[in-house]
Amino acid sequence: MRLAVREVSYAFGDRVALDEVSLDVTPGVLTGLLGPNGAGKTTLMRVLLGVLRPARGEVLLDGRPVGDEDRRRWGYMPQERGLYPGMPVGDQVIHFGRLHGLSRPDATRRARALLEELELADRWSDRTDKLSGGMQQRLQLATSLVHEPQVIVLDEPFSGLDPVAVASLSTTLRQRARTGCTLLFSSHQLDLVQDLCEEIVMVDHGRTVLQGEVAQLRAATGQRQLRLHLRTRDRAWLHGFPAVRVIADEADDLRLDLPTGVEPLEVLDAARAAGPVIDFGLELPTLSQLFLAAALPTHERAGAG
Numbered sequence: 001m002r003l004a005v006r007e008v009s010y011a012f013g014d015r016v017a018l019d020e021v022s023l024d025v026t027p028g029v030l031t032g033l034l035g036p037n038g039a040g041k042t043t044l045m046r047v048l049l050g051v052l053r054p055a056r057g058e059v060l061l062d063g064r065p066v067g068d069e070d071r072r073r074w075g076y077m078p079q080e081r082g083l084y085p086g087m088p089v090g091d092q093v094i095h096f097g098r099l100h101g102l103s104r105p106d107a108t109r110r111a112r113a114l115l116e117e118l119e120l121a122d123r124w125s126d127r128t129d130k131l132s133g134g135m136q137q138r139l140q141l142a143t144s145l146v147h148e149p150q151v152i153v154l155d156e157p158f159s160g161l162d163p164v165a166v167a168s169l170s171t172t173l174r175q176r177a178r179t180g181c182t183l184l185f186s187s188h189q190l191d192l193v194q195d196l197c198e199e200i201v202m203v204d205h206g207r208t209v210l211q212g213e214v215a216q217l218r219a220a221t222g223q224r225q226l227r228l229h230l231r232t233r234d235r236a237w238l239h240g241f242p243a244v245r246v247i248a249d250e251a252d253d254l255r256l257d258l259p260t261g262v263e264p265l266e267v268l269d270a271a272r273a274a275g276p277v278i279d280f281g282l283e284l285p286t287l288s289q290l291f292l293a294a295a296l297p298t299h300e301r302a303g304a305g
């Protein structure tokens, strides 16, 4: 099912939280709603879920206005978690499955499979409040996926997770997208999710600042960065490349912006002639660098009043 937000605006009193934001989520395409704290991500998700009614704009599912009946079938993980602290882990997931109309045997079977997948199976009988923060987060995710929803909306599913849990959640989300689910998740950790998202919508101060396919957006700048880990402080060799800009030079790590026409291997050879190169890589700009470049005009506008 194709999910679309069309020019949605929302304000809390005179604080504008969303200003004509539009986005599309295509089934099977993992889509990230990205932006800094206060950008409007949670507000947009609440509009999607019908918790907030937008002043202007609409939310469409396969081209029709979305109704409460549609939304009841969705899987939603809110940013503020809502679990019963005293309830055992397994019962918690079964309970949410039953709320979505599953029979007890079905809910139990799916709860077991999901907790296995999210590496919580050994906590089945533990009270929820005995879990660590990251574990409770994975449990919350399990409660929103237990009814195998076709539309999945997750608010900050990665915050508070360790690197192993991030990798395992990424696998879970990719797998849901591969089976054709419509999947939107938000994150303020742009670089953490840049390899996971296929499409992104970046918001800042309630406005869309950048949107499209991640690989395309990163390549479109024409910027390539050469990262060098050197064992020398000698930088005189750089004078041979007047068009190359130094982005960062900290400790032994040098990061260079290579404009088109500059051959990365020639720069690498010059560096190697000056001293040992321990590590190197040719990289595209990160999503946070794209955000900073794209958001600057918005901040200037905000500053100008």
Ligand SMILES: Nc1ncnc2c1ncn2[C@@H]1O[C@H](COP(=O)(O)OP(=O)(O)OP(=O)(O)O)[C@@H](O)[C@H]1O
Binding pocket: 012, 015, 016, 017, 035, 036, 037, 038, 039, 040, 041, 042, 043, 044, 079, 188
């Ligand atoms: N209940 C509320 N009452 C008044 N203002 C609100 C309310 N909820 C959010 N806001 C304001 O709306 C703006 C957007 O907030 P929102 O929670 O959507 O941001 P966010 O992108 O989800 O941020 P975060 O990364 O911190 O979760 C902020 O300026 C915030 O102060």
Ligand SMILES: [Mg+2]
Binding pocket: 041, 042, 043, 079, 155, 156
């Ligand atoms: Mg939020």
